[in-house]
Each structure stands twice: as C-alpha cells, then as structure tokens.
Amino acid sequence: MTNKYTIGAFALSAFTLAFNQAVYAQEDAALEEVVVTGIRASLEAAVDAKRNDGRIVDSVVAEDIGKLPDNNVAEALQRVTGVSINRDFGVGSEVSIRGLPQNRVEINGRSSVGDGRSGVSFDDFPASFLQAVEVVKSPTPEMIEGALGGTISLKTARPLDLKERVIAVSLDAEYADKADNWAPIFSGSFGNNWDFGDAGSFGVMASVAYQDRWLRQDTASASLFPSDKWSAGVIGLEDTPAQNTPSGLYIVPDEHKFEPFTEQRERTAFNVSMQWAPASEQGSFYIDLNSTERDGGQEAYSILSVIGAPTATANTTEDANGQLNNYVLAGSLPIPKTWSQFRFTESFSNAIGGEWNFTDSLKVSGEYAVAESDTMTLASEMNLRAVDPVAEAANPADANQWYTDVTIINSQDQMPTVDYLADGTYTDASHLAFREYRHRELPVQNKESAMRLDVEYSEPFGLEWFSALKTGVRFTDREYEKGESQIQIKDIYKNLTRDGNPDIIWLNDLDNVKTFDFDDAFEHAGVQGVNDLTSFTVYDAAALRNPGQTYEMVQNLLAGTNLALTGTLRENLDNGELKGSYSLIEEDTSAFYVQGNFDFDHARIIVGGRYVKSEITSTAYNQEGDALVTDGNTYSDFLPSLNVTVDLTEDTLLRFGGAKVMSRPNFGELSPTFVFNSDKVTATRGNPQLDPYRATQFDMAVEHYFGTGNMVSATVFYKDVASFLSETIYCAYDADAVATQNTTIFDNICLRDDATSDKQQLVFADSQAVFDAALAQGRNGVRTTTNTNGESGYVRGYELGYQQAFDFLPGIWSGLGVNANYTYADSEQPGGTPLEDISENTYNTQVYWEYEDFAVRLAYTYRDKFLDGIVHKRVERVGAQVLPSATRSTDPTLGNDYRDGLSQLDLSASWDVTDSITLVANVSNLTGEPTINQAVTGTTFQLQESDRRFSFGVRAKF
Helix, strand or coil: CCCHHHHHHHHHHHHCHHHHHHHCEEECCCCCEEECCHHHHHHHHHHHHHHHCCCCEEEEEHHHHHHCCCCCHHHHHCCCCCEEEEEECCEEEEEEECCECCCEEEECCEECCCCCCCCCCCCCCCHHHCCEEEEECCCCCCCCCCCCCCEEEEECCCHHHCCCCEEEEEEEEEEECCCCEEEEEEEEEEEEEEECHHHCEEEEEEEEEEEEEEEEEEEEEEEEEEHHHCCCCCECCCCCCCCCCCCCCCEEEEEEEEEEEEEEEEEEEEEEEEEEECCCCCEEEEEEEEEEEEEEEEEEEEEEEECCEEECCCCCEECCCCEEECEEEEEEEEEEEEEEEEEEEEEEEEEEEEEEECCCCEEEEEEEEEEEEEEEEEEEEEEEEEECHHHHHHCCCCCCECCEEEEEECCCCCECEEEECCCCCCCCHHHEEEEEEEEEEEEEEEEEEEEEEEEEEECHHHCCCEEEEEEEEEEEEEEEEECCEEEEECCHHHHCEECCEECCCEHHHCCCEEEEECCCCCCCCCECCCEHHHEEEEECHHHHHCHHHHHHHHHHHHCCECCCCCCCHHHHHHHCECHHHCEEEEEEEEEEEEEEEEECCCEEEEEEEEEEEEEEEEEEECCCCCCEEEEEEEEEEEEEEEEEEEECCCCEEEEEEEEEEEECCCHHHHCCCEEECCCCCEEEECCCCCCCEEEEEEEEEEEEEECCCEEEEEEEEEEEECCCEEEEEEEECCHHHHHHCCCCCHHHCEECCCCCCCECCCCECCCHHHHHHHHHCCCECEEEEEEEECCCEEEEEEEEEEEEECCCCCHHHHHEEEEEEEEEEEEECCCCCCCECCCCEEEEEEEEEEECCEEEEEEEEEECCEEEECCCHHHCCCCCCCCCCCCHHHCCCCCCEEECCEEEEEEEEEEECCCCEEEEEEEECCCCCCEEEEECCCCEEEEEEECCEEEEEEEEEC
16 A cells, blocks of 8 residues: 555645544444544545535545555546546556546646646656545536536645644655566655744645656557558458458558567655734635656667568468458568657746635635746657668668568457567667667746636625625736757668768667567567567667767767768757747636525525636747747637535435536647657647637536445536547648658658648558659658547436445454445547547446554456547558548548557555554556557557556654
8 A cells, every 4th residue: 555645645644634533533332432544534534525515526535545556646536436547657647537638637726737738747746745636527617717527626735724743754665567676755744833822823834755766668569451551452362352341351460569668757846835824813825835856758669560561371360350360471671769758847836825804704815826847858769770781782872671571460468479580680780770860859848827816705795595705817827838959860771871882880880789688578468479579689778868978979970971960969959950840829818707605404506607718829930940920819708607406315415517618729739830750751730720628518416425424426417518629630741841751661651632732631552653653743741630620529427436334344344345436428529439538437446444453455447448549540541441542531430549448456555553653565557457459440459568566665654
C-alpha cells in the first residue's frame, strides 16, 4: 500500500485527522464509542461528502489516495463511479468522465496549467498535497466553465482548519520489474496555526514531495494493408480471395516494429499555504504558492522492418478477421533507429484571496491567481539504413539498400514472430550505415492570469427557504506559445561524398555503439516465437542525453565532405528554425453568473445561469514562412443549470440535474501550423475557426444510505452533444515538406491531383513506377490530420454504486468491506461510430479488510473495448469493408483504432507498528496485463506491456 500516494496518504490523513475522528465515530451494540480510521474512515468520508452535496458528485478523501495501490490522482479517480483512465508506461495519465476526456482540472477552485488545455498533468501534481478530490458531474453556475464530462477538483488543506500541529513524513522504495529499477519516493508536510489574540490567527501549511523513477514499456506494432497495396495482391494467392472480408482482400500486416521505451521521471514539488483571520472572525485571507520541477525523458529504439512483397507458403492461413498469417515478406528492408526525448518542465500556481462577512448576511470573496508552465523538450534521432556492402563496394554511386526475406506469424495477444532469413540482421554492423541525424528543441509556454469576485447574500428578503443568492464575475487572460527549431541531415548513406567521390559512414565508425538483447521482451504477455527485432546493434540512446556531444561526433564524421557542418549546435539550430511550427494562441474570457440556493423542508434546489464570452486569436507564419498572420474566433455561451435534491425518506435521496456545458478546443487543435514527423510524410494541423464542444445534459439519481458510511446508488445520464470536432485526414500541399520529404517507402506517401493543391481523399501508388511518375510531377503530399466543426452526437447510460462495511460480522471478520461500481455508456457521433475513449461497460471493485493494526486491500478495475482514435496511421487503409484503394475513402470507419478491454489488479497492505509509525506495501498491475490496439476488423496491430510496480515504505506522523 505504498507508492508516492501511499506516502502522501498520512500527510493527507493528518490534514483531515480532526475531521475523520469527528465523523467516523460509530457505536457498537454496547454503545461503546469506537474511532474509525484508515481505509474505512476515508470511504465513509467520501460517502458523507456525496450525501451532503447539492450536486451529483463523487469524491476521494486523503487516506483513500494515500492508501490505495495507486500511483497518482488519475489512478485514485479510476475507483470513482463513471470514471475511466488510460495509462502511459503503466501509470495513469488521462481521465475520462462518462467517456468524455474534455474535463476541467482545478486546484482549490481555480485553473491549473500544464502543457495543454486540460490542466495540470496528474504525473506532475503529487497526491500527497491533497486533502480530497471531487468529481463533479452536474455543474452549478458558480463553477468555472470548461468541462464537457465533469470537473475534477483538487483540494488542499487550509492551515486554520487544523486542530493541532501536524508533522508527517513518508519514504518509499518502488521497484519496476521491467526497468529493473528501485526508485525513492519521499514526501513531508508541516502544518500549524497560532492564536495572536487581538492580532487574529495565523496558520501555515508546507509540503514537499520528491520522486525519481525509471519505467519501461515494450511496444510491438505493424501497419495493416489490404492486399491491393501490391498490384499482384498476395503472391501465390492471386486466385484465392480472402473468405472473411466483404471485399475478398486479405489484411496483410507489414512494417513490423519493436520499440523498447525506457523513461525517467524526476519530480520535485513544493506547496505552501498561509492564512490569516482577524480576531473578529469576520473573514480570512490566504496566499497559496505551488511549484513543480520535472526532469527526465524517454530513451527508445525503433527497430523497424519495411517493404516486402507478401508471399504465401504451404503454411499460410487466413484468420477469422481476414488477416494473412504465416507468410513471407520477400525483400524486406531493415531500418534501425535510436531516439530520445527529454522534457524539462517548471510550473507554478500562485494565488492571493480572501473573504469578508460585511454583515451576517452579506459575504464577499475574491481571488487573483497566476499560473504558468514552461516546458522544453529535446528530441534527438540517430537513424541507420541497411546497405549491401558488396554492392556498395562494386558501385558506390547507387543507394545499394540491403533486402532480405522475413517470415511473419501474427498473434492477437502476443508479440508476433518476425524471423529473418539472414541471421543477425540487426546485429551485424557490417551492413548498417549512418542514414540520418536529427535534433529538435520544442519550447512550450502556457500561462493564465485570472481574477474573480463573488458576492453571497444569505436569506434575501428575510426568506428562510431562500438560503442564498450568489453572483459573481471572472476574467482570464491566457497565452499559449510553442515553437520548434532543429538541425536535420538526411540520407547521408546515399548523398555523402568525400573529395568528389561517393562515401559511406558505417555504424562502427560512430562512437557509443552498443548491442542490445531484449530477451525479456513482453515477459508477461509472451512472444509468439522467434523475433529478430529484439536483438540489435545501434547508437546508444543514453548518449543522446548530451546533444552537444552527439553533434560534435557527427560534425567530426562529416568533416571534409559535402555535408560538413560548421558552427556550434546552437548556431545550426538558430539557422534551422521551423517557422511553420510556431504558434501563439491568445485567449481572453469573461464570465458572469447568478445562482439561487433554495432549501425547503424536504427539497433543496440550486438554479441559475452563467454567461461566458471567449475571444481567441491564433498567430502563425504564413505558408511562405516570411510573415506572421493572425486568425481567430469569438463566441458567447449562456449556460443554465438546475440541481434538485429531494428527501424521499430520511436516508433516501432523489436527485435531478440539468445543464448546458461547453469545453473549448485544445490549443493544438486551434493552431494552423503543420507539425511534421521526421520524414515529412505525416503531419497534424489545427484550425483557428473551431467552435467549442457544447452539450446539454441531464442526470437522475437515487441514493440510499444505511448504517455508517454504507450506500447504494443508481444514476441515469444523457448528454446531447451539439458540436463535436470531426477529425479528418487529407493529402496536404506544403512546399518545404514535399521538397524535403523522405520518399524511400513509396506506398506511405499520399498523392495529389496536381503540384500545388490539397486532395481530400487519400490515394497511394500501388507500384514504384506509378509513384515515380507522380513524384516527377510534384504530386507527392503530406498525410495531414486536422479537425473541423462537426455535427451532433450523444452519450447516454447509467451508473450503479455500492459501498458497505461488514462491521456486523463477528471478530476479525468485522474488518471486511467492499466498494464497487458499474457504468454503462452508449454513444454515437457523426458517421455512426461511437465516441472516442468511451467503453460500453466499466466496473471497479475494492475489497478490503482492516482490523486493529492491519489492513489489506485488493482493487480491480476493468473497461471493455473502446474507440481509441478516429484515424491511426497504422490502420488508415483498413475499414470495416476492407475496400480496394479506389473506393476506400467511402468507408466512414477507415482508420478507426480500437483499444481492447483493459483490466488491472492492485494489492496493498499496511501495519501500524505504533500510533505514529506505519509500514506499507503495494503491488500495481499484479498480473502484468498488456494493452492491445486493433483495427475495426478486430485485427491486432499494436501490443504494449509496462512494468509491474512493487513498493515498500514507512510513514510517520507526529
């Protein structure tokens, strides 16, 4: 039960110690008062918070986060009804509420800022700083707009709420089994307040958190092609159509790739809150200071096999999805690559505010907040190309690429067989040549200043049932700026000359060359058979941590050649600035709301509306790259809402919620600049004219509470989404991109009708000759993904929740308890496909036992198959009909990427050695479940596997 959140648990537990002791008292049969703490206490606190709120809301209190086997806030929230998550390196990274990722993340009621629109990354904010986390599903007018699915509210402790001094420390050691790494995780907190008599009361709460961990993630992937990619189809099966596809075309996996990722995450975070209240107790004032520094990045090797003509053998079969299996790709080309991406982030969120009761009825509160996140990402690549040394010696003027046959045996849930005819294909440095060097620097700055003023008048006009009239205004100024500079030297193996003669740099000519053997690849999921992609000789990714050193090596290798580099890395980066990747998004918003709170004998009502105006300006370079141009959009929204809670009985509540909500597009979706891949073959591009997501939503809930902290609930929800953003891919023209594009793999490059126009449909050449003719006419293009204003859709479903402590059982069995929930969601968007990231069925179950000084919790979460992306480049040619290229673009499911069902089992335990010292242990991803992505046909094209994480630690409170 220990990871960085387990550690922070006791800090969080201490913050709410007085609250826990007051709320969780329970009488037994003998009327003896028993103080309930730990797992059960935190679950009871969450139930009490839900019961007493006027909205439809779920929450997790401090000890829940700290004592669950969870690595961050996202992983704690996955236990909440209606919430599902995605993971990166096995760590919770994205949260969806009722299937919608367009959510708002705020800290103490104000905006949080990260690299994008959605707020602070859950990897960057320590859970040990939190007192509670709320998931609000039915908004009220006083809440800040911007959530389509719901608002995730992170709450820290206020120092004047403490009943006594708090000192809490925790230290854990976490082991990641694939990375084979032990990592330290530390947190510490101090809080106290002092009464200065006539000078009032002053309190301070200070926390620090540190972690430094290494993680690993294995990825195996392939691109799926209908067999008409080759003019002859599958060699040997020309007269035998596929039996399991509507068109008779086989689905042929090609471009097999193995990528072992290793990631370092080092994070240091500080949080300080100071609060003062006058002796009159008419109000209070506070200053909140929060900062985070995160360093680290990813090191990876992309071991790729491309091209090759699919050829049937005596053992070739077709599976139930029409996929070709056990075949040979004749003439495949090995392409090894080393790459790294290191991220350096500094962020802060500061606020000053307070509230003042001018009379017994009139309260005014206000806040000014500034938040900023500055990120620099360094991305480097050292790419190789297989070259035939015999042909190179005979005729060095040719490219002389080296091809060999490879046998493919696919698998739906294991790493496939990729068996090369030539032994040591990726480890024999004698035929691996230096192809490309690339280094990029990508700065991102995101900052917001916000000011709000709120007025609350209690029982206006002397009406007791009119509990409060609230109104307020809020103004924000947001600025998001990103850029990119790079140096890139391509096709060195075929363009390099020395003294006017063709020359080549072999892998052994490079420094920092290393041979890797990942014999433990997919150790949990397994490998179908032989896989020659897991052993390779490449440039060591660790050396890319020092970009200057790598640049100097390349500079020395190219000295005296036609590709010689002069100047420093910095000077070359400045000269190579990518103006097409620069964007500046400026956003000003103003909001005004009116809200009435009504409290009748058996009913409570919150009703009102919020008016919001948004002005967005996008600045980028024009297509020629010689001038900055601006575009933008202005829109207004009126967002009414109604929340009603009715007491059917003393312990049974009926709730209704209705509201209009909106969420603005991500900044990347608003920027018109191209963001290219390294080969200029694919790109993404935003659209400044995008309107926000808008929806009308309704909720109906019944909640029954029994005993102490026990509950059953059922909620029906419906969201009518009026304006989805529609993701499309087209073949774009960009002069610089098409002129410098890597055209080696011809059938990855889309073709346009003429030399200067875009083409809305994706068309590819089915032979080298056809592509060469189009290239000569300048009709090659860039496969570009963009967004446009879409049409309407819906999300509907229901949630069931159950929580109970079995304290009526005898003896040690009285420590048993369960917390379970289930969510059903049905959705549809334009084109008839479901919404992205929505699983039809999601359920979570926690079973715990807590008795005297011991506690154990087993937590299981599952979500079934869901649409992971509208268009994925590895399946962009495959739709439900598996159509030939001439008619492929008519299939609305073309390129749909589905993620197979995800499950995870976590285990945690603790032992209170003394009243102050607790030992904790935790296992995350106990069964090592893989992540599987499939085409709409059900054919697997990507398999990922991450660490199981084991942690052991100690926490102390004084």
